[in-house]
Amino acid sequence: MATEHRLTATASPGGLLFTCEDDLCGRRLVIDRQTGEMTVIDHGDRAALHSGSIGGVVLATPDVT
Numbered sequence: 001m002a003t004e005h006r007l008t009a010t011a012s013p014g015g016l017l018f019t020c021e022d023d024l025c026g027r028r029l030v031i032d033r034q035t036g037e038m039t040v041i042d043h044g045d046r047a048a049l050h051s052g053s054i055g056g057v058v059l060a061t062p063d064v065t
């Protein structure tokens, strides 16, 4: 049983910061604007499915373990 969480994107100096809207989860990740590389800061709820979008760019479900 996977719960779906939504990620909210915020522009930050290091790139696009995605924060999970679920307070109990706290997943955070940053996507570098230039390389598109994704860096997970906080894993949060690993069992949850995370999805989010910004400006027409749709994030695939991150597959980070």
Ligand SMILES: [Zn+2]
Binding pocket: 005, 006, 020, 021, 022, 025, 026, 027, 044, 045, 048, 050
């Ligand atoms: Zn979450």
